[in-house]
Amino acid sequence: MVDRIEVPQLMRMAAHPLRWALLTELAAGDLRVRELTTAVGEPQNLVSYHLRLLRSAGLITMRRSSFDGRDSYYHLDLTRCGTAFAEAAVALHPGLAPAAATPAPASAAVLFLCTGNSARSPMAEGLLRHRTGGRVEVASAGSHPKPALHRNAVRVMREHYDIDLDGHPTTPLSAVAGRRFDYVITLCDKVREVQRDHGAATLAHWSLPDPAGAAATDQASYPEFRRVAAELDTRIHFLLNQLTPASMRSTDHAEHRN
CATH class of the missing domain: 3.40.50.2300 (Response regulator)
Structure with a gap:
């Protein structure tokens, strides 16, 4: 019976500890793969594999560096993540639909x-x-x-x-x-x-x-x-x-x- 339940894609992606760590790092800004490797403390081939999964899910994108074309920056699509989290919450219970709120900026x-x-x-x-x-x-x-x-x-x-x-x-x-x-x-x-x-x-x-x-x-x-x-x-x-x-x-x- 459990096998018939469709788990939202974002939950499947984010549930993996390494993928969650990558999403967390990219939430702060765009990073290169070697910087992500250092941040999460995992080998580059493993990090690259999970980055490919996140890209295939549409959660992150990649763009070539305009300074060094041999390098690339990964970017977290926060709008897509926000929509996916909201959809996952509603899938669990309609009452979890997020209320719209505009934060009041503080002095910065x-x-x-x-x-x-x-x-x-x-x-x-x-x-x-x-x-x-x-x-x-x-x-x-x-x-x-x-x-x-x-x-x-x-x-x-x-x-x-x-x-x-x-x-x-x-x-x-x-x-x-x-x-x-x-x-x-x-x-x-x-x-x-x-x-x-x-x-x-x-x-x-x-x-x-x-x-x-x-x-x-x-x-x-x-x-x-x-x-x-x-x-x-x-x-x-x-x-x-x-x-x-x-x-x-x-x-x-x-x-x-x-």
Whole structure:
């Protein structure tokens, strides 16, 4: 009789201790397979096997590093996980259907980093500031900032999110080097793989390609700007759940901020 019961796929995937450990590690940010191997303390062939299972279940995705194409980053699809957990809860009992709730963000300081500070990081900065009504201190910077924001970054934010980035300056990493942040989130594989120490309480990586890429014209790259902006918005939605009093900076952390 028990054999006839269909166990939700997420439960089958998450019930394995190693797969649960991998999901837990990826919940904090995108990681490479060797980093996951070190984190869970298991051999790479075993980790790769379970990563393949999680990918086949649609819970994680893989994207080539835009800095070192021989490497790849694994990303946990939190939206898919949230839906699957909700479906599994309802399958157990309808009364377990989750109630919609929007977390109230607490005071925090977040820094987004990429190379040129002309697209991904200022878009993320604008989205987080917009989603929190300015209640979260947020900044962005680039290791090698370009002279100005990409026109498509300004256009996408204005047309799809009602956020005005026109005239927003690009900022070098050195300009924020003396400040302390609760969260530093790298959006560029190159910055993440080369610039390791940002002095943050929490360091996470979101592996996102440069939306400008190799497109010959702004018109050709615009769809990719829309896609990257949408992914940033989704990730920021889940970041808001982390900005709680329990995860805020310590007194010592606050005292050392300029």
